Amino acid sequence: MPSPRDHQPVRVRFAPSPTGLLHLGGARTAMYNYLLARQTGGQFILRIEDTDQKRYDPTAEQDIIDSLHWLGLQWDEGPDVGGPHGPYRQSERKALYQPLAAQLIENGQAFYCFCSREELEASRNEQKARGVQARYAGPCRDLSPEEAQARVAAGAEHVIRFKMPREGSITVTDRLRGDITFENRNLDDSVIVKSDGLPVYHLAAMADDYLMKITHVFRGEEWLPSLPLHAHIYRAFGWTEPEWVHLSLFLKPSGKGKMSKRETEAMRLTGQTIFVKEMGALGFLPEGVLNWVALMGWSYDDSTEFFTLEDLVSKFTIDRLNPSNAAIDFKKLDHFNSLHLRALPPEELARRCMPFLVAAGLPADLETVTRIAPIIRERMVTLDEAPDWMAFFFKDKVEPAPESLIAKDLTAAESRAALARATAELEALPEWTHTAMEEKLRALVEELGLKAGQLFGLVRNATAAQPVSPPLFESMEILGREVTLARLKYALGLLETLT
Ligand code: GLU
Numbered sequence: 001m002p003s004p005r006d007h008q009p010v011r012v013r014f015a016p017s018p019t020g021l022l023h024l025g026g027a028r029t030a031m032y033n034y035l036l037a038r039q040t041g042g043q044f045i046l047r048i049e050d051t052d053q054k055r056y057d058p059t060a061e062q063d064i065i066d067s068l069h070w071l072g073l074q075w076d077e078g079p080d081v082g083g084p085h086g087p088y089r090q091s092e093r094k095a096l097y098q099p100l101a102a103q104l105i106e107n108g109q110a111f112y113c114f115c116s117r118e119e120l121e122a123s124r125n126e127q128k129a130r131g132v133q134a135r136y137a138g139p140c141r142d143l144s145p146e147e148a149q150a151r152v153a154a155g156a157e158h159v160i161r162f163k164m165p166r167e168g169s170i171t172v173t174d175r176l177r178g179d180i181t182f183e184n185r186n187l188d189d190s191v192i193v194k195s196d197g198l199p200v201y202h203l204a205a206m207a208d209d210y211l212m213k214i215t216h217v218f219r220g221e222e223w224l225p226s227l228p229l230h231a232h233i234y235r236a237f238g239w240t241e242p243e244w245v246h247l248s249l250f251l252k253p254s255g256k257g258k259m260s261k262r263e264t265e266a267m268r269l270t271g272q273t274i275f276v277k278e279m280g281a282l283g284f285l286p287e288g289v290l291n292w293v294a295l296m297g298w299s300y301d302d303s304t305e306f307f308t309l310e311d312l313v314s315k316f317t318i319d320r321l322n323p324s325n326a327a328i329d330f331k332k333l334d335h336f337n338s339l340h341l342r343a344l345p346p347e348e349l350a351r352r353c354m355p356f357l358v359a360a361g362l363p364a365d366l367e368t369v370t371r372i373a374p375i376i377r378e379r380m381v382t383l384d385e386a387p388d389w390m391a392f393f394f395k396d397k398v399e400p401a402p403e404s405l406i407a408k409d410l411t412a413a414e415s416r417a418a419l420a421r422a423t424a425e426l427e428a429l430p431e432w433t434h435t436a437m438e439e440k441l442r443a444l445v446e447e448l449g450l451k452a453g454q455l456f457g458l459v460r461n462a463t464a465a466q467p468v469s470p471p472l473f474e475s476m477e478i479l480g481r482e483v484t485l486a487r488l489k490y491a492l493g494l495l496e497t498l499t
Pocket residue numbers: 014015016017049205217218219220223
């Protein structure tokens with residue numbers, strides 16, 4: 001069911017924990033947030049959820065920022081750009097959570113818990129042995145507030161737990177799944193503030209979503225089991241809940257199960273990755289990655305597949321999100337990448353090819369690459385292929401294997417004669433254009449009674465001498481008269497050694 005809140009300016013957040021590199025799932029969540037914010041003229045917020053010190057990775061925040069920038073998903077408020085609801089790192093918001101936890105205690109909706117690890121463990125084991133679902137069963141829930149306060153004042157180590165009602169149920173609406181009812185008796189008295197005084201995700205995220213006036217929460221389906229706790233926290237404070245949107249998960253390419261760490265590493269060895277940072281180096285365009293990821297869990301209709309970020313901003317709707325999990329399909333990424341590669345204006349494509357050409361040690365210049373771009377863009381799948389396709393344009397000399405200059409079904413002498421005629425015809429051309437060259441060489445094919453492939457293959461090997469190359473005549477036009485003729489003559493010399 002659509003919500004009127006989808007059409008008012010939304011406030012949405014991407015709230016990653018800085019525990020590792022930004023992966024595809026995170027990129028998709030960030031993108032859906034961004035789309036709805038831009039569509040409605042609302043705000044997209046980046047919030048860093050760094051309360052878990054054990055899993056904290058100091059390089060992760062920068063990676064998240066760089067990866068989102070690479071994708072072109074700019075936020076309006078965040079740790080680096082500030083905003084009216086900061087700070088945007090949870091570790092810097094500690095002071096904001098304490099009064100909220102105190103309020104819950106005051107209202108009898110949370111309690112101090114002094115149980116030791118051993119006591120909790122023993123209680124869990126005892127429940128397991130009885131075959132019941134393990135949940136908090138210690139005495140602290142029923143301590144009098146005075147006694148609990150006195151123990152806290154005396155410096156007793158403690159956490160704060162949410163006091164889950166023992167009876168009744170809670171019904172929460174997820175936008176993809178409708179109303180979901182959870183029985184309270186199955187829910188635990190979860191820890192909301194740790195012994196170090198820092199809140200856990202459950203409290204911190206709910207508090208921040210409220211304080212930052214978040215209207216829609218997009219997050220992975222793995223958070224569904226926590227939804228009843230989160231709704232209870234919201235309701236305990238009397239806050240209006242956001243729209244809850246739990247996104248489907250990405251499965252392994254085989255479709256069997258979620259991506260694991262081991263899988264991810266194995267994938268890297270085969271030149272595939274789920275990490276945004278590594279996609280650029282593999283030659284993927286942000287446009288291709290966005291299009292691919294957008295359609296893993298959302299569709300516009302059953303046929304449209306090409307979307308720019310702008311298209312997505314205007315067409316995205318929550319109601320077309322799909323709750324089924326999707327297997328990561330790298331063939332589709334290639335497909336979307338090539339679609340977007342073709343859609344780039346030549347100079348832009350050239351600009352993006354340049355780093356790959358330079359890294360391959362080729363003295364490429366933007367002007368020449370811009371001329372090559374139109375004849376190459378239908379063929380290339382990823383930018384890292386640029387040197388494979390273009391190297392011959394930038395080499396001083398190419399070195400064809402002499403045998404590669406023998407045309408199919410011809411002898412070396414016949415090949416040499418054909419190539420000599422072709423060279424002479426081209427040399428005599430008043431205009432060095434691909435149409436003029438093609439016309440001449442087609443006439444020559446006729447005259448010599450050859451097949452086009454025989455002569456053109458020969459000329460191609462003489463001028464490009466690489467396994468893949470763009471269309472011959474356009475290539476020779478770009479190579480220029482002088483270079484082309486020099487290569488043809490050099491090839492003639494090589495053929496001579498075989499005759
Ligand atoms: N910090 C949580 C995570 O990285 C965010 C979940 C949410 O968006 O609420 O999984």
